[in-house]
Amino acid sequence: MRKLLFDSLFRRPFTEQAPSADGAAVIELATMVGRAARRRLGRSLSIREVDAGSCNGCELEIHALNNAYYDVERFGLRFVASPRHADVLMVTGPVTKNMREALERTYHATPNPKWVVAIGDCARDGGCFAGSYAVVGGVSDVIPVDLHIAGCPPNPTDMLQGLLALLERVDINAVTT
Amino acid sequence: MAALIDLMLKGHKVQQHGPWPRVVVDAQQWEFAAGELQQGRWGLLGLWGEPSTVHMAIMDPFATEILVVSLDCPDRRYPSVGRHHPPALRLERAVNDLFGLSAQGLPDTRPWLDHDRWGVRFPSGDRINGPSQAMPYRFLPAEGSGLHQIAVGPVHAGIIEPGHFRFTASGETVVRLEQRLGYTHKGVEQLMIGASLERAVQLAGRVSGDSTVAYAYAFSKAAEAALELGAPDRAVWLRALLAELERLANHLGDIGAICNDASFALMHAHCSVLRESVLRASGSAFGHRLMRDIIVPGGVIGDLDDAGTEIIQAMADNIRLRFPALVELYDNTASLQDRTVDTGVLKPALTRQYAAGGYIGRASGRSFDARRALAYPPYDSLSFEVPVLSEGDVNARVWIRIREVEQGLSLIDQILNRLPEGRLMTPAGDRSEAREGMAIVEGFRGDVLVWLRLRDGRIERCHMRDPSWFQWPLLEAVVENNIVADFPLCNKSFNCSYSGHDL
Numbered sequence: 001m002r003k004l005l006f007d008s009l010f011r012r013p014f015t016e017q018a019p020s021a022d023g024a025a026v027i028e029l030a031t032m033v034g035r036a037a038r039r040r041l042g043r044s045l046s047i048r049e050v051d052a053g054s055c056n057g058c059e060l061e062i063h064a065l066n067n068a069y070y071d072v073e074r075f076g077l078r079f080v081a082s083p084r085h086a087d088v089l090m091v092t093g094p095v096t097k098n099m100r101e102a103l104e105r106t107y108h109a110t111p112n113p114k115w116v117v118a119i120g121d122c123a124r125d126g127g128c129f130a131g132s133y134a135v136v137g138g139v140s141d142v143i144p145v146d147l148h149i150a151g152c153p154p155n156p157t158d159m160l161q162g163l164l165a166l167l168e169r170v171d172i173n174a175v176t177t
Numbered sequence: 178m179a180a181l182i183d184l185m186l187k188g189h190k191v192q193q194h195g196p197w198p199r200v201v202v203d204a205q206q207w208e209f210a211a212g213e214l215q216q217g218r219w220g221l222l223g224l225w226g227e228p229s230t231v232h233m234a235i236m237d238p239f240a241t242e243i244l245v246v247s248l249d250c251p252d253r254r255y256p257s258v259g260r261h262h263p264p265a266l267r268l269e270r271a272v273n274d275l276f277g278l279s280a281q282g283l284p285d286t287r288p289w290l291d292h293d294r295w296g297v298r299f300p301s302g303d304r305i306n307g308p309s310q311a312m313p314y315r316f317l318p319a320e321g322s323g324l325h326q327i328a329v330g331p332v333h334a335g336i337i338e339p340g341h342f343r344f345t346a347s348g349e350t351v352v353r354l355e356q357r358l359g360y361t362h363k364g365v366e367q368l369m370i371g372a373s374l375e376r377a378v379q380l381a382g383r384v385s386g387d388s389t390v391a392y393a394y395a396f397s398k399a400a401e402a403a404l405e406l407g408a409p410d411r412a413v414w415l416r417a418l419l420a421e422l423e424r425l426a427n428h429l430g431d432i433g434a435i436c437n438d439a440s441f442a443l444m445h446a447h448c449s450v451l452r453e454s455v456l457r458a459s460g461s462a463f464g465h466r467l468m469r470d471i472i473v474p475g476g477v478i479g480d481l482d483d484a485g486t487e488i489i490q491a492m493a494d495n496i497r498l499r500f501p502a503l504v505e506l507y508d509n510t511a512s513l514q515d516r517t518v519d520t521g522v523l524k525p526a527l528t529r530q531y532a533a534g535g536y537i538g539r540a541s542g543r544s545f546d547a548r549r550a551l552a553y554p555p556y557d558s559l560s561f562e563v564p565v566l567s568e569g570d571v572n573a574r575v576w577i578r579i580r581e582v583e584q585g586l587s588l589i590d591q592i593l594n595r596l597p598e599g600r601l602m603t604p605a606g607d608r609s610e611a612r613e614g615m616a617i618v619e620g621f622r623g624d625v626l627v628w629l630r631l632r633d634g635r636i637e638r639c640h641m642r643d644p645s646w647f648q649w650p651l652l653e654a655v656v657e658n659n660i661v662a663d664f665p666l667c668n669k670s671f672n673c674s675y676s677g678h679d680l
Contacts, residue, residue, distance in 0.1 A: 050332055051336075056386035056387055063336055064449075064456070066449070081334035082334070097292075097294040098292045098294050099361065135363055
């Protein structure tokens with residue numbers, strides 16, 4: 001372990017090694033998210049993820065936000081274990097009828113002010129599962145949604161971009177209210 | 178020992194079912210098959226319904242013969258297999274929920290996928306509008322002084338899928354775990370009915386996000402078996418490349434995640450970086466990080482060009498360089514081994530009984546790997562080992578995955594070096610009569626089974642069986658007598674699919 005840690009001391013962080021133009025965009029985007037989050041919430045935005053019936057594809061990419069390439073935690077964006085600790089609910093999936101109540105209860109357990117981000121094509125309107133006897137539809141059919149991020153699944157960069165958009169909107173609301 | 182061939186000769190063979198036969202049997206032969214399963218002579222591959230028929234796929238212990246047996250049940254009843262062979266229990270509960278076919282003698286008649294929220298009963302059978310019986314779901318009792326219950330879910334603490342776990346604990350020790358699943362049930366098989374092949378393969382690729390390649394692969398092979406269609410060589414090899422990339426990404430992510438559940442974040446951080454490198458390479462080479470919607474009936478959409486080949490090769494070389502240090506780290510960290518060794522032991526006898534596939538089976542002495550046992554192309558001409566251990570603990574499951582990462586890298590090399598040139602698609606001809614096909618494909622988690630019937634180019638019925646059906650019940654067994662704090666480790670080392678199971 002010491003050898004591995006020692007190596008890490010001398011290796012440049014992965015976050016700076018992103019080789020493609022894509023990678024550069026990530027860093028720029030992430031910095032902007034960080035600035036906006038700080039203004040509004042003092043360097044802390046807690047996110048509770050709720051899978052309301054997704055295929056798990058979106059969860060995989062949300063996980064990726066935490067890896068060393070995207071490392072959202074450096075901006076104070078944290079995934080928390082309870083809705084009671086959360087500012088943002090990140091909801092995936094078509095909402096299944098079997099998950100509807102759990103989603104509602106999670107929403108009500110989240111203290112105000114709170115925002116809901118619906119992740120993925122299914123979360124908009126049920127996606128390819130719309131019309132099933134077992135599916136309610138999109139997230140906004142059950143709880144109010146502040147922002148939708150499209151994709152099947154959206155890649156981590158898209159999600160960072162989306163969080164930025166949300167934070168800017170939060171700022172505008174803060175000014176006008 | 179009765180051979181599957183005997184059962185086949187007694188039944189009425191269905192035409193146009195490939196590549197393995199399907200026979201319609203009577204109730205007595207159905208019960209005979211259930212008895213053979215009980216005796217451990219055959220393994221259960223799946224059990225599914227149609228409005229007035231039940232089907233069961235079985236396999237002999239050497240995976241040399243596979244057979245689908247079907248029983249017509251116009252009175253909506255059939256003799257329970259689960260009564261004799263517990264692995265069929267949840268499958269029969271699900272068949273009842275969806276089709277209203279009741280298994281006579283089934284010891285557990287509680288609903289499984291139906292949570293009384295659909296507003297309709299038996300949605301795929303003889304529908305009854307209105308709620309199910311408004312009965313609270315009764316968990317199985319565990320009684321004794323000083324026992325307490327811990328209820329977890331459906332919304333979990335991590336970024337994972339929803340399901341409910343009901344623990345009964347004596348102090349720190351788990352006395353019983355009972356799962357309740359079905360929260361992500363989306364009615365996929367009902368959506369399949371009447372769908373075109375294009376839409377159906379899209380749905381298949383969204384059954385379980387981490388296995389999108391495996392599902393599209395199995396669905397496409399089943400459709401091709403039904404249509405007697407062969408994918409071109411290049412497509413056959415590209416499919417295997419996609420499947421190995423998916424396996425590699427999942428194994429790398431999960432090895433780290435298991436260590437993370439023992440609070441060893443260093444492994445997690447490094448493994449996540451390697452996993453991300455696989456996703457990025459896949460995204461660059463095929464246009465989608467999870468490689469969704471690339472495999473379709475008849476072949477593949479999207480070719481691999483020279484640049485893509487180079488990117489994947491570079492990624493594989495990099496992992497080959499970096500991974501050994503992580504393996505050494507895992508192996509030499511006593512505090513981590515203290516958590517994984519002897520934790521969550523799955524006994525080989527249970528593994529055999531449930532015919533549990535994937536790393537769960539192979540860590541407990543069951544060597545089945547569809548790539549080897551069924552040797553579907555191109556795996557019949559690739560060289561790879563199927564690692565098998567017998568300890569059955571969390572540690573063994575980690576080691577199987579480590580070895581499979583190494584094998585996966587070798588397979589990727591072999592495929593890139595030998596990728597044949599040529600077309601990517603064989604067009605599907607017009608076939609109007611009913612034709613049935615089945616396929617079994619080794620996903621990262623185990624064998625994915627797809628069975629379907631096509632008519633006039635559309636899906637008449639399609640059933641998809643996730644490997645998790647035979648793995649989830651075993652998780653209940655392995656957690657017993659472990660401490661509550663070790664449940665996340667056991668659970669992550671299984672990593673069963675919720676969405677794939679709930680469908």
